[in-house]
Amino acid sequence: MKFFTYNRLYPFMLILLFTSLFNIAGCSLGPATTASDDMKLRVAIDSLSAPFLPDLVALDKGYFQAQGLTVYPTPFQLEPTSPQMAEAIHSGAVEVAVGGLLTEAFLVSQIDADVKVIGQLQVAFPNDITVSNHFLQQTGLSESSPLEAKVKALVGKKIGVISTTGQTGGFVSYLFRLFGLNASKDATLVAVGNNVSAAVAALKTGRVDALSFYKPVGESVETQGLGRIFISPLRGDVPQMQGQLNSVFYAKASLIRSKPNTIKALVRALAMALAFIQKYPDQAIKILQKYTHIDDKTAAAAAQDLRTSYATTPIVNEQGYNVTAAFDIEAGLLSAVPPFKAIVDTDTASQAMQGFVPVV
CATH class of the missing domain: 3.40.190.10 (Periplasmic binding protein-like II)
Incomplete structure (x- = not known):
C-alpha cells in the first residue's frame, strides 16, 4: 500500500x-x-x-x-x-x-x-472500526474486549474505507502497527465510497467484514441492527490517540x-x-x-x-x-x-x- x-x-x-x-x-x-x-x-x-x-x-x-x-x-x-x-x-x-x-x-x-x-x-479522532454481527459471532469478541485482541481479529478481514491512502485507511494501519502487524499484508482494505449509505451497504451485503469510517457510520450500523462499533478512539479505546x-x-x-x-x-x-x-x-x-x-x-x-x-x-x-x-x-x-x-x-x-x- x-x-x-x-x-x-x-x-x-x-x-x-x-x-x-x-x-x-x-x-x-x-x-x-x-x-x-x-x-x-x-x-x-x-x-x-x-x-x-x-x-x-x-x-x-x-x-x-x-x-x-x-x-x-x-x-x-x-x-x-x-x-x-x-x-x-x-x-x-x-x-x-x-x-x-x-x-x-x-x-x-x-x-x-x-x-x-x-x-x-x-x-x-471521529473514526470508528465497526464490525458486522457475523464478525462478532465468528470471533466471540465484543466492544469491551482488549484492544490487542480486537485488532488481531481483523487480520485476514476485508475492511471498508473511504480511501486506502487517506485517514480511514491510515487508522487501520496505525492500529495494526501498534501490535507489529502490517495492514497492507495482513488485511484487505476496500474503498467503498465516502458517504454513510455506501459504507453501511457494503457491510450489510457482506462486501466487507468491518468498516473504518467517520461518525455517524457506526451509529447507523448499530441502529439498523447490522453490527457494533468495535474500536472507538472517542470512547477511549485507543489511549495513545486521546486529545x-x-x-x-x-x-x-x-x-x-x-x-x-x-x-x-x-x-x-x-x-x-x-x-x-x-x-x-x-x-x-x-x-x-x-x-x-x-x-x-x-x-x-x-x-x-x-x-x-x-x-x-x-x-x-x-x-x-x-x-x-x-x-x-x-x-x-x-x-x-x-x-x-x-x-x-x-x-x-x-x-x-x-x-x-x-x-x-
Missing part, C-alpha cells in the same frame, strides 16, 4: 511545475491583485461531515454575518481531496480552508511554506497579513459555532443531519460522542497537535511533520478572542 505522502501529491506537484514554467515563459495573465481587508472570504471545506460541523453551524445560525463577515460561495465549495484543496489554496482560488484536516495542512505546507493553521475545530487534533482551518500567511480583521472575524464566528455545539448539542446534530441526511435515531446516538469531540476554543492546542503528528508518522501518512510554531499562527486567534465571549 502506498500512502498519500507519495502518490496523492504527485498531481498537485505537477500542476505547480507547469504553472511555474508557464509563468517563466511570460505567459501568465499578470500579477494577482493585492487582497484588501474587505470582510469577504472565498472558502471551501473537505466534506459535509462531522469534522466540519462548526462550519455548518456558523453558516446555518448566521454567525459569519453576525461578525460582519461574508463567506462565499454558499453552500460551501467542496474540495474532497488533499491535492485539490492544496492547489486551490496555493493558487488563491480558495482563500481559507474553513474545514480541513490537520494532516492535510501538513501536506499542503510541504508544497507551500506560506500556509498557516489559524484555528482548531475538532479535537478528537488528537483532527479538523482545523488554515490559509496563507500572506492572506492573514493582508486581511487581519477579516480573519479575526472568522475566528470569532467559528468560536460562536463551537459554543453553540457545547450548549445545544441536540440542535447542532440536527444541523449535521440536514447536510448528511442521517435518520433521527442515528443522529441521537451520535450526538453525545460528537459533542465531546469539538474544541471549546479555536486557539490551537499544541498537545493535540503533537498527538496528531505522532499518529501521522506511525500510520505512515507522513515521514516528518513541521514544528508547531512553524505552521501554526496562534497570535491571530489569540488576538481575535481577547475580550470576546461567544454569546449564543
